[in-house]
Amino acid sequence: MAPVIDPKVTHHDLPTPEPESPLRPRQPYRFSTLCATVENPYQKDQYGSSSVPIYQTATFKGISGEYDYSRSGNPTRSHLEHHIAKISSAQHAFAVSSGMAALDVILRMLKPGDEVIAGDDLYGGTNRLLTYLKVHGGVTVHHVNTTDPTSLHPYIKAGKTAMVLLESPTNPLLKIVDIATISADIKERAPDAVIVVDNTMMSPYLQRPLEHGADVVYDSATKYLSGHHDLMAGVITCNRDDLAKQMAFVINSVGNALTPFDSFLLLRGTKTLAVRMDRQQSSAMSVATMLDGLGFKVHYPGLPNHPDRAIHERIADGPGAVLSFTTGDKAMSERIVGATRLWAISVSFGCVNSLISMPCVMSHASIDPAVRAERGLPEDLIRLCVGIEDPVDLLDDLERALLEAGAITLAADEHQRYVRASVAHEGHVISRAVEKLAFNDNASLGISQQRSKEDREWFISAPGKVILFGEHAVVHGVTAIAASVDLRCYGLASPRHDGKLSVRFADIDNFSHEWKLDDLPWDAVTPVGMGNEHPEGLDEQLVNAISSRALPPSIEGQPKAKVAAVAFLYLYMILAHGGERPSFNFTSRSTLPISAGLGSSASFSACAATTILLLHQRISVPPLPLPTRLPHEGDPGHIHISHQGRRAIAPKVAEEVNRWAFVAEKILHGNPSGVDNSVSVFGGALAYTKAGFGKKSGMDPIQGFKSLRFLLTNSKVPRDTKKLVAGVGDRKREEPELINGLLNSIQSISDEARRCLADPELSREQLLNAISALIEENHAHLVTMGVSHPSLEAIKAKTKSTPYCLSTKLTGAGGGGYFKETILQDLIAALSTDNFDAYVTSVGGSGLGILSPYGQHAQPGSVPVTPPETPNSNSKEIDVDSTGLEALRACFETKTNGELAGWAEELGRWLFV
Template sequence: MTPAINPTAKLPKIGPYDLPTPEPESPLRPRKPYRFSTLCATVENPSQKDQYGSSSVPIYQTSTFKGVGGEYDYSRSGNPTRTHLEHHIAKISSAAHGFAVSSGMAALDVITRLLKPGDEVICGDDLYGGTNRLLTYLKTQSGVIVHHVDTTDADSIQPFVKAGKTAMVLLESPTNPLLKIIDIAKIAADVKTRAPEAIIVVDNTMMSPYVQRPLEHGADIVYDSATKYLSGHHDLMAGVITCNRDDLAKQMAFVINAVGNALTPFDCFLLLRGTKTLAIRMDRQQATAMQVANMLDRLGFKVHYPGLPNHPGRDIHERIADGYGAVLSFTTGDKALSERIVGATRLWGISVSFGCVNSLISMPCVMSHASIDPAVRAARGLPEDLIRLCVGIEDPEDLLDDLERALLEAGATTIAATDEHQYVRVHTHREEVSISRAVEKLAFNDATVPVRPREDREWFVSAPGKVILFGEHAVVHGVTAVAASVDLRCYGLTTPRHDGKLSVRFCDLNDFYHEWDIDGLPWDAVTPVEVGGEHPDSVDQKLVDAISNRALPSGAQSKPRAASLAFLYMYMSLIHGGEKPSFHFTARSTLPIGAGLGSSASFSVCAATALLLLHQRIKLPPIPAPTREPTDNEPGHIHVTHQGRRAIPPDIAEEVNRWAFVAEKLLHGNPSGVDNSVAVFGGALAYTRAGFGRKPGMAPIHGFKSLRFLLTDSKVPRDTKALVAGVGVKKAQEPELVNGILHAIQSISDEARRCLADPELSREDLLSALSALIIENHAHLITLGVSHPSLEAIKAKTAAKPYMLSTKLTGAGGGGCAVTLVPDSFQEDNLRDLVEALLQDDFQPYMTSVGGSGLGILSPYALPPRRPLAPATPPETPNQQQEPGFAGLEDNTSAASSEPLRSQFEEKSTSELSDWVESHGPWLYV
C-alpha cells in the first residue's frame, strides 16, 4: 500500500488477487487465482520485499525514519509493518485500498468524518451499542440527521432516500445481536438509483472477509472491528477499512494521518499473524455454531442464526455470503432464567465481544448494548432475556456439554423421562405445543369431556386513565414516580357473533373497523399460555411477526394497527380447550388519545378483561341466592357501586393486570407497568424501577385524598420514545447535572408521598405543599429539556392572575397534557373563565378528580325487579334460566334476547358516554 504521508497523491489500485503464481505457467494449463485460505496464510507484497528475506513481516518499532524524501518519515503517517498489513487486508477483501486504525469504532469515526452538518444518514434499528452511541453524538453535536429504519425490509428505506440530502447508508448484516439479514446488494442498487452520491457503508465485523465481502455487492466502504475475527485472539484492539474508490480513500487517508489513530507497528504485527489463520478458525467456529444452533432449536428455544432453515433471511444471506458465521443468539422467555443460564456456564466465558478462539456468552441488554437506553432497546425489539453465544474453536462436544449442563442447572431443561442422556425443555416448546393442540382437539371432540357453555352475554368493562403527579422521566432512571387514576375512562363492550368471525371497532382511532375469519388467523405461530400459567417476560416475536404480516390490514394507520396487534395477540395466546369465541369488541374513551393520560393502558386493561371473560379464564364469584323470594322488607342481595370497597376480587385484578402488561409491551416495547397497574387498581401508587439505589416495585399510597385537577390537552403530538432517549443522551453527556436533577425529583416524590399519606395534615396544608412541589418538579423537567412551548403557555395561563394555580406537564412531555391542581376554595366562576380562556387558545381542558376506582365490570347478575334498568350482561345461569330470587328485564326475558347495546354504545356522544354507561346497572370495581 502507498502510505498516507501524501493524501493528495493518487493511490494505486491493487487487485484482490495480485499474488503471483509460481513460474513458469503452461499455456495449456494456466494457474487459477489462489483461494481465500491460501491468500490469508500468504503475506506477500510484491512492491515491498524484505532485504533479509524474512518469512514473517518484521516489526518496524520506530516512530521516525531518517533521511529526506524517503517513503516513510513518521510512523503516524506511514510504517512498513502497517503497509504490509493494509495491503494484506485489501487483498483478502476484494479491495483496492485498505487502512488499519486503532479500533473498530475508530474506523467508523474516520468514515463518519466524511459527513457534514445537515447530511442525512440511514441506518438499521438493530445496531451495535457503540455504533448507536456515535450516531447519537453526531445527531446531537454535529447537526447530522440520522434515520433508524428496519433495513431487513429493503423497501423500507426508500422513503428516506433523498437525492442531495442522503449522504450515507450504514448497514450491518447479520445485525448484532439479533442476526437479522440485510439485502446489501438490493439496498445498494436502490440507493444509488435515487441518490447517486450517497455512500454505502457496511460493518462486516460479524462475518469477516472470509465469509462476506460487501464490496462485491455494491458497498463503497467496508469496515471491521479487527479485534474480532481478523485477530482472533483478543490480544489487541484494531479496526480496518477497505474501499475501491480513490476519492474516498484519499479523504480517509487524510483523516487518519491528521487525527493520528493509525494502528501501531506492534499491533499491526499481531494482526497480520492473526489473519493467517482466519479461514481455518472460521471453518471450525461455523461448524460448531451450527451444532449449537441446532441443539437449542431442537429444545424449542427461539434461536437467531442464519444457518437454520427457519431463519427469515436465510435465502438472502446465502446469496451474499459464503457461510453463516459463528455468532448466534436465543431467548428463553424469562430474563432471570437467562441470567441463571449465563452464570451456570463454565467453558463459555462471560464477556462482551466475539470472534475469539475462546467461546463467549453474554446478555447484550446487560452488557454490550447496555449503553442504549432501555426504552430505545425495547422500541427496536431487543429482548431483555436475549443470550448471545460467540463460538470458539474448542472441541464441539465440550461446548455442547457445557451448555447443556448450564441449561439443566438453571432450570431451563430437565432430563427426559425416557432417556437419561436426553434433555427436554421445561418451558413449553414447539413439539409440546403440537402435542397439546392435538390433545385439546381430541378432548374437545370427546363426548365425555364437557364443552364450555356458549357465551351469549354482552360484557361491559371499563378502566381509568392516569396522571403521573411526580417523577416523569426520572422514573426511567430509577427515581420513584407517583401516579394516580383519573375519572376519565376507556370502555369496552363485547357483543356475541357466533359466525366464526372476530371483529373490532375503535371509535376513537379514526373509527377503525376490521373483522377476521377466526380460522384464518396464524394459529401455526401461537404458543398458547396454559390456564393458570403466566405469559413469559418477553413477547413471542414469532407470533407478533405472524400477526403483523398475515393478519393486520396493510393500509391501517399505526395506532389502530398497534391496538389490533395487542388484541389479536392476547386473543390467540389465551386460547384453550379448542374453543375460539366469536364476538365483536368495541372500545371507546372519554380520555384524550395520545395526551399522556394512559389511554393505551386503559385500553389494554379493557381488552385484557374482555378477552379473559370471553375465554372464561376469569369468573366473577357467584352471589348466593336468597332462601326465599325477595320482598320489600327483605330484598335479597343488592350490589352497591364502589364506595371505597373492592367488589372485584384481587386475584382477578392481578390476572387482568398481568395480561394488560403484555398488551402494553406490544404497544410500547418496555413499559414500566405503572399505567396498567393504575388502570386496574385505581387510587394512587408509588413506583420505583431498578437503577437508583432503591428497592424496585409498586406500593399503593393508602389514605390517598381525592384531589381536583384540571387536565389540559395541548393537542401537540409527542414522540415518547425520542423524548425518553433524549434524556438518556443528556444524562450520558452531562451526568453531574442530570444526576443532581434526578436526586432532586426523588426528594419531591418522597415528600409528596408523605403528604398524601399523612392523616394529620390538614387539607389546606396538603394542597399548599402539593402546589409547591408541582412547581418545583416542573422546573426540573424544563432543565431536562422535555417541556414544550404549548405546555409553557398553559402553565403561564393558569399561573396568571386571578387564577394563581400550579401546573406541570404529565407523561413524556414534548406536548401532550398538563395537570393543574385546583384547590377546594377555588371559585367556580374563575374556573369557568379559565376553561374558556384555554379553549380560546385551542387547548382542550377537562375537569376531573384524581384517585378514584380502577377496573370496572358491569354486574353479570340481574337486579331486583323494582329497579327500572337492567344490566347488559344477563344472569350466569344454565340454559338461560333465571336463578331463584333474581329478576331479569321487566318482561322477564333474558338480556341475550333483547336489543344489543352495541349500537347505542357506539353512537353516544363522548359527553353523554359516562352517564349513559353508569345508568345500565351496578358496576363492580376494584
Template sequence: MLVAQLLSRLGFVTHYPGLPNHPDKDVHERIADGYGAVLSFETGDKGLSERIVGATRLWGISVSFGCVNSLISMPCVMSHASIDPATRAARGLPEDLIRLCVGIEDPADLIDDLQHALLEAGAVMFAANDYVRIPTSINRAVEKLAISEPIRGGARPRENREWFVSAPGKVILFGEHAVVHGVTAIAASVDLRCYGLTSPRHDKKLSIHLSDIGNHTHEWDLDDLPWDVVTPIHPGEAHSDQLDQKLMDAISTRALPPASELPSKAHGALVAFLYLYMSLAHGGERPSFHIIIRSTLPVGAGLGSSASYSACVATALLLLHQRVNVPPLPAPTRQAAKDDPGHVHISHQGRRALPPDVADEVNRWAFVAEKVLHGNPSGVDNSVAVFGGALAYTRPGFGKKSGMEPIQGFKSLRFLLVDSKVPRDTKKLVAGVAMKKAEDPEVVGKILDAIQSIGDEARRALADPELSRTSLLSAISALIDENHAHLVSLGVSHPSLETIRATTASQPFGLSTKLTGAGGGGCAVTLVPDEFAESSLQALISALESHKFGTYSTSVGGSGLGILSPYNQDVQNAPVTPPETPDQESGARGGSLCGAFESVSVSSLPKWAEDLGRWLYV
C-alpha cells in the first residue's frame, strides 16, 4: 500500500485495488481478503520505464513473480515480449507498464530504492524537501501520443540537468625532483579548486568555455566530429594503457584549428575534453551540452591545475554519459516507535558521500586526460584531485615498493602559496638534476637519501594520531627548511624563490618556506601556524605582493572531488530541468546558473559555490 500511495501521489497511473480511485475497489473488497502484494504503474514513456527498472538495486528484476523478495519487471519487454505489439495494444497492455511485487524487505528501504531509481532515470526531481514528477513537454507528448521511441533531437533526463562539479589542486610538500630518482614524494590537496558547470543544449552541438585560458570558447557540431576513427569504451571496460593515437590525430587535425591559432594551453585542454567525450560515447548516445570551466588555481604554476581540470571534465562526462551515479539520499533520522528501533542520521557535511567506485572510475578517466595533456604523467596529480587528503608516491623501477599510498589520519595544515610569476621549464630543470647526478653521483646520492629521510619523517608525523599539534607544526616547519636547502644544492631554486623565503623568514613573521614542484620559478609554500594572527598574515601578503608575487591563502589536505547534490531543494531558486522543451533550433547556451557562475569574481567563487547547497565529496 505504501508503494502504491507513493507512485499515485507522484502522478503515475497506478493500478492497485487498495487505492481509493481504483475503479474496481469495491468488487475486490467483496471477494478478497486484503489487497495483495502486486501492483503496477505507467510512466508514459517506455524508455523511461526501462531506465527505472535498470536503476533499482533492492528490487530484483524478474520475468515472473513468486519469490519472498521484492521484484520488478516490464511485461512488454520480458514476459510478454514474444507477443506482437499490436496484439498487446489490443489487449490493453501498455508498453511502458512496470509491475512490482512487494516482498519481505523493510518498506522504508524499498521506497528509498524506488525513489532513487525514479530520480536516477529522470522521472522525478527533488524540490521543496520532497520528490515531484518532472513535468516536461516531452513527458506530456509521450503520454498523449504513446510514443515509445526517443524524441528526435531531444535530451535524455540527465542532459536536462545542470551538473556542477569541482576538484582541488595539489601541492608537493616534500620530495620534488628527488621523486624522479626513486625518492618518495608527499603530495596533498589544496582548497583552491577548479569548477565545471554543464548546462543542456538542444541543437546537437557541444561547446566549452575555458575562462582561465584566454577566455576561449569553442563549439562543435556533434555530427561533424571524427566519429569514424573512434573505438568507444563501453561501460565496464577499461581504457587501454596507451592512448588511441588515431583519435588523437583526428581530433587535432579535423576537429580543431592548429595549436598556433589557439591561446596557450587551450589546444591540449580541448583535445583532452573531446578525447574523453568521444571515447565514452556509445550506442549513438551523444549528449549535447555546454560546459564552463573556471578555477581559483593559477594555471601553469605547478599546483595541479591541469589535473583538477581533468577530474572536473571526467566527472561531468561520466555523469552525462550515465557511467557513474550519485548515491541516494541517506535515510533521515526518525524516532523509535513500537516495532521500530528508529534511526540516527549523522551529517558529515557531504564528506565521504561519493562512494569509492565513483571515485575510482573518475580517477581512471582523469588519468587518461592527463596522458593526453602530458604524455607520461605519474598519476599523483589526478589522484590527489579526486581523492583529496595526502598521499605518498614512489616511482617504480628502483628496487623498492612503489605506487601511491594514502596518508591516513592526515591533519589539515594552513599554508600560504606564493606564485613567483616566473615561468619554469620543468624538463630542463629535471634534466639538470640528472646531469648533476651523472657528474657527481656520490654527492647527489647523499642529497637524495637525505630527502628520502625527510619524506619518511614527514609521513610519520602527519599520520601520528598521538603527536601534539604543536609538535607536528614544529616538525613540519623544520623539515620544510631542510628540504629546501637540499633543493638549492640540486640547483633548482631561483632568485625569486629566495626572495620569497627571505621575506617570509624575516621578522616579525619568522615562517618556513620551500619551493614546490619543479622550481626554477613557479610557486613556493609557506607553513602558517595555527596561532599566526590574521593581521600578521595580511602584512606578510602585502610585503610579498610589493614584489609583484601572487599569494593564495589555503589549507592543505581537504576533500577531493565534489558534485553539487542533485537533491538540493533549490539551487538559487532555479529549476533543475527546463519547464518546457526549448526551441530545438535556438540551441541557446547557458542554464540557470551559467550567468552567475561566469560573472562571480574569483575571490567570491568558492563561497558562492558552497552557498548553492549541499556538496557531495569523495
C-alpha cells in the first residue's frame, strides 16, 4: 500500500549526503564520509541501486530530454561531477579524459596577445603545453619563482595578464606556493586574470584551492582521486558560472569528456581517497624522516626543516605522500633507483603502489637540460611516491637499495645502524659535481679517475646457436627457428689496479694485448648516459679512433681479433660514466668451433657486454641478503639455499645485455639480424621473421621447448654464407616459380616444427620422430636450392646408414646436426676417421650465465654465492691476495676444451637466464 502524503507537511530535499528522512539538524559530515557517500538528490536511480550504474550508451532516446548524446552528457558522468564538486567545495565540476586534457580545456580560454604567469618548477607536460602556446598561439608566458609572491608583481598587468598558473606543492621539488596571498594580489592588481591551480599533488582531501581564492582548480584524476592507475582522467572545478560555461562549451565541442566506464571507475576510486591518503602520507613521513636522518637533502613539507612548512600548514590539511631527495651524484641516484624492488620505477604518482623515479630522466626529460639547470632542478633528484604497502617493508627495501648503491654504509656507532657514505656528504657535493662536469676535459688530458677497487672476479658464459629450420630462406621472409646450443663462450674478468686494461682472446687468433687506460682515445667518446640506449647507428668516430690509435700494428694480420678488440674497446669506452674507468683483465675462451656459423661471435658479444656492464655498474645481480642485526657469537648467519640458478637473472638485466651485445654484433658483422645475440642471451628457442614481404620483423620465444641431445659435427669446410645467400637470390630471379615454391614449403616446415617444439603433450620420442621427418624434408629442399655441400652429404650418408639411422641437417657454415638421445661413441669415432670433429651437446638449454667465484681459492671445494658482497676494505673476514685471483685465471686459461665446461660448472652456483 502506498504511503499517504500529507500536503501540509513540508518536504525537505536535503543536500547530499544527508539522508532523506530525518529532519533534525546535523553537523557537517567529515571528508571521509563525504567521499564514501555518493548521493545526488537530483538524480535518483529508479531501482535504488547502491552503486551508480554505468550508462554505457552513446545516445539516448527521445526529444528534449536531459541527455541526448554521451559526448554532451551522461548520467554516470553527471554523478561523478556532482560528487567531485561536493568534495572540492565547488559549484561546478567537469570530468575529462586526462589531467593534460583538463589543462588544455582551461588554456583554451586564452587568446593571442594574452600573458600568463606560471611557476618555474612545473610538471614537464604542463611546461610542454605552455611552450606550444608560446610558440604557436601568440601567448606570452612568464616563468617565475611563485614561492615568493612578490616575484609575480613585475609581471602582473591589468588588461594583459589573463591567467596565473600555480602548483603547490610543486613537482618535483615540493616547493610551497602561498595560494591565498597570490590570489589576493592578483585580484587587486589584475581583477580579470583567472587564477588556476594544479592540485594533483594534494587532491581535494588535503587542499581545496577554491577556498583560498583560486578561480579554477584541476587535478589529474589518474593520480590520487582514482588511486589505482587503472584509468586516465582529469577533473576541473570552479565556482564561477561564466568560466564554467566557457569550459563546458569547449568540452562539448572537442569531445574529450570522460567515458561512462571510466567515470564509474573514478567514482569508485574517490570513495577510498581519504583512507588511502591517510596511510600514504603517514608512511611518507616515515620515509622522509629516515632519509633526513641519514643526511640526505629531503624535500617534504612535513619535515620541520622545510622552509615553507608554516605556509603549507595554513592552506593544506597534510603534507601529502610525495617527496624527493638528492644524493649529490647522478650515477649513485641511478643505482639506488635500479636497486629497489618494492618501489616500482615509473612516472606518475598517487597509486596504491609505491613508485620511484628520476624526474630529469623521466617525467621532466622534455624540459631542456639548460632550462632544468636554470630552474634549479638537480639531475640527481630522486622522487618517491609512497603507496599503501606496509611502511616497514618500504623502509627496509629503500634501505637495502641505498646500501647496495653505496649511498649509506654500516655505522661504527653501535647506537646507529647506518650512516650516509662519506662520498655523498654535503661537503663533497660540489667537488663531485665539478669532477663530473670536467670528465670530458680530463679524459682528453689523460687524467684517469678510477672508482674504488673492485676485487670480485666475474665469470660469464653464453651459448652458441643453431638454425633448426628456415636457414638460407629467412632473408626471403621465411620464419627461421633458432635455438641455443650448449657449447659456450666463457669470459673471465679479473681485477687489476694499475690503470691498465688487458685482454686475451684465446680462440680468436690467440690475441693478447694490454692498454694504459689513459692512452685510449677518450677524446673521441660520446658516452651513452645511464638508463639511455645506444643510437641506432654506430659511433663511427669512435670506431675509427679505436682502429687507428688503440690497436697494435701486428693485429692487421689478425682480422677476427681486430674486430673483436674494436667491439670490446667500443663497449668499454662508450659505457664509461661518471669519470670511473675500472682496470681489469678479460680472458675469453670458447668450446664453440669458430667461424662454423654457430653464433660464436654472438656468444662472445654477450660475454663481453655482460662483463663491461657489470664493471661499469650498469647492471647488477642479486646480492647477499643484507644484515638485519650485528653479528654475535654463535650467530649462524645467513643460510644459502641453492635454487639451481633457474630464472635467476632478471629479465630487465637480460634485455640490457642483449641490447649491448647487439651493438657489439654490429661491429663484428655490420648488419646483424639480432637472432644470434638474442639466442645467446635468452637461450631456449625462438622464431624469427625478417621484416618485409608483407610481414613485420619479430622474434618470439617458443615456450615449453624441450632441450634435446645433439651431436654437432664440424665439416671443417669454410663456406661463404653471403655468397650462398646471393646464389639463392639469383636463382629466385631466374626460376621464381621453383624457388618460391621451395620457400613456401620451408615456411610450412618451420610452422610445423614450431608447433611440435611447443607441444607439451608430445613425448620426447614423438618429438624426435616428428623433427627427424621434418629435417629430411627440409634438407631435400636445401639440396634443390643448391646450398648443400659434398662434405655435408658425406656426413649425412654416414649417419643415415645402419645402425645409426640418424637424421642430419645443415646448421651453419657446413656443420651437421643429429637429433637422438643415444650418444653413439662409435659414430663419433667413425666421423673422426673421416677428419670431421664431433661435439656431444644439446640444443635449447640455458642462456646467459653469471658466476662470481670470490673466495673459492681460500677454501677449496667451498661453494660461493653469486655474487658475494664487495668486501669492506677494513674487513678481516676475507683475505684473497692477487696470487689467489691469478690462480683462477691461470686455471681457466690452461683447461682443455673438453675439461672447460665441467670445470666451470663445479666452481659454484651459476645464475642463468
